[in-house]
Amino acid sequence: MSPAAAHTDIAVVGAGILGVLTAREILARAPGTSVTLLDRDLIGSGATRRSAGLHFPRGASATTRELAAESQRFYADLHAARPDLPIHPLEMTVLAPLASEPALREAYLPEAKLRPVEELPPQVPALPAGYGLWEGDGCQYADVQGLAQQLAADLRPAVAFREGVAVTALEPGPDEVRLTLSGGAALTAGHVVLAPGPWLAEPAWAALLAPLGARVKKIVALHVDVAPAPGDRAIVFHDEDAFLLPFHHRGHWLFSYTCQEWDVDPATVHPEVRAGHLDEARALLRRYAPDLAAACASGRVFCDAYGPRGTALVEALAGGRIVFAGAAGGSGYRLAPALAARAADLIPALPRPRKATT
Numbered sequence: 001m002s003p004a005a006a007h008t009d010i011a012v013v014g015a016g017i018l019g020v021l022t023a024r025e026i027l028a029r030a031p032g033t034s035v036t037l038l039d040r041d042l043i044g045s046g047a048t049r050r051s052a053g054l055h056f057p058r059g060a061s062a063t064t065r066e067l068a069a070e071s072q073r074f075y076a077d078l079h080a081a082r083p084d085l086p087i088h089p090l091e092m093t094v095l096a097p098l099a100s101e102p103a104l105r106e107a108y109l110p111e112a113k114l115r116p117v118e119e120l121p122p123q124v125p126a127l128p129a130g131y132g133l134w135e136g137d138g139c140q141y142a143d144v145q146g147l148a149q150q151l152a153a154d155l156r157p158a159v160a161f162r163e164g165v166a167v168t169a170l171e172p173g174p175d176e177v178r179l180t181l182s183g184g185a186a187l188t189a190g191h192v193v194l195a196p197g198p199w200l201a202e203p204a205w206a207a208l209l210a211p212l213g214a215r216v217k218k219i220v221a222l223h224v225d226v227a228p229a230p231g232d233r234a235i236v237f238h239d240e241d242a243f244l245l246p247f248h249h250r251g252h253w254l255f256s257y258t259c260q261e262w263d264v265d266p267a268t269v270h271p272e273v274r275a276g277h278l279d280e281a282r283a284l285l286r287r288y289a290p291d292l293a294a295a296c297a298s299g300r301v302f303c304d305a306y307g308p309r310g311t312a313l314v315e316a317l318a319g320g321r322i323v324f325a326g327a328a329g330g331s332g333y334r335l336a337p338a339l340a341a342r343a344a345d346l347i348p349a350l351p352r353p354r355k356a357t358t
């Protein structure tokens, strides 16, 4: 006879930035709740590990802008309360055709206070004809893996962590969900929050998630072998959905551009930067910052889940016992606090403050 399964009030599956913030949010709302956070790897080893970690105050849709604004307030409060955490406020310059100004004004949050500027960033020797520059407030970047690990360490006394433990099956019932774990053990949970990052196709939940219509896309960010100077700003290329980020904590710049390789699998995606990635990225960067383009030779490659129409997903499934959160489409750091709060909103036993809790 198999041993009785252990029980937890809420199991959070996936200990990336979203799973960690969800566990934190649950305990902030209901401190006595028993929470188990499971990951088949170590905390912060998924998309979180390779994240560029840029937050900029914008969103392509009203929903994303709402999530971004809520998350921005959360991170600002967290940075104020815990300046030791690896969150680094940053100045921001946006570069775009002048004709894109109405689109910029719609996409950026009012909190960004977007305003035109004349002065070129030192990395951009000249603007293409018909282009303008704007600066705005509210930008920051983080070492996302370090942040997830430090926040998880704070949670250790209150959360049961199960690292190196994969969930291999999920069986929702009327009163609880049964999770089968690698190694043959089982866990029952009143509710399960699934925060699997790009691992949408895991056998335990592939069929459950398929109707959500999320897909997985490769993300490539190149490392630029040039040291940022103190005070260097993030430079956002609005129309190309690309950015340059002074990675002060690592001593080099990072250039993120939009790679269009869809339907990749996190289990098999190659972490190497390919010649095609370098060619695409350099061609774009050469238009604006030729010296930095010449210094791109390496980088980071992984993938992320994207919701339909580019909007992140927080959905109650299996009669409400399972909540899926994620598919933030390359913005899973900057939207994570608001997604964690919405996931907690869908667990009926938890109280519902309307603001993400720091």
Ligand SMILES: Cc1cc2nc3c(=O)[nH]c(=O)nc-3n(C[C@H](O)[C@H](O)[C@H](O)COP(=O)(O)OP(=O)(O)OC[C@H]3O[C@@H](n4cnc5c(N)ncnc54)[C@H](O)[C@@H]3O)c2cc1C
Binding pocket: 013, 014, 015, 016, 017, 018, 019, 038, 039, 040, 041, 042, 043, 044, 045, 046, 047, 048, 049, 050, 051, 052, 053, 054, 055, 144, 165, 166, 167, 168, 195, 196, 197, 198, 199, 202, 204, 219, 220, 221, 256, 300, 301, 302, 303, 304, 325, 326, 328, 329, 330, 331, 332, 333, 334, 335
């Ligand atoms: C190169 C790159 C650059 C990026 N830059 C930015 C950026 O500048 N700004 C931004 O906001 N976002 C950025 N992102 C996106 C962001 O990093 C992700 O959206 C975010 O980290 C996702 O976090 P998560 O917790 O949802 O998922 P993940 O961090 O992927 O965590 C999911 C976890 O689930 C675990 N798991 C999977 N299957 C199982 C299973 N069967 N059992 C148990 N555990 C399982 C995995 O091991 C993993 O640890 C970037 C992503 C990449 C790859």
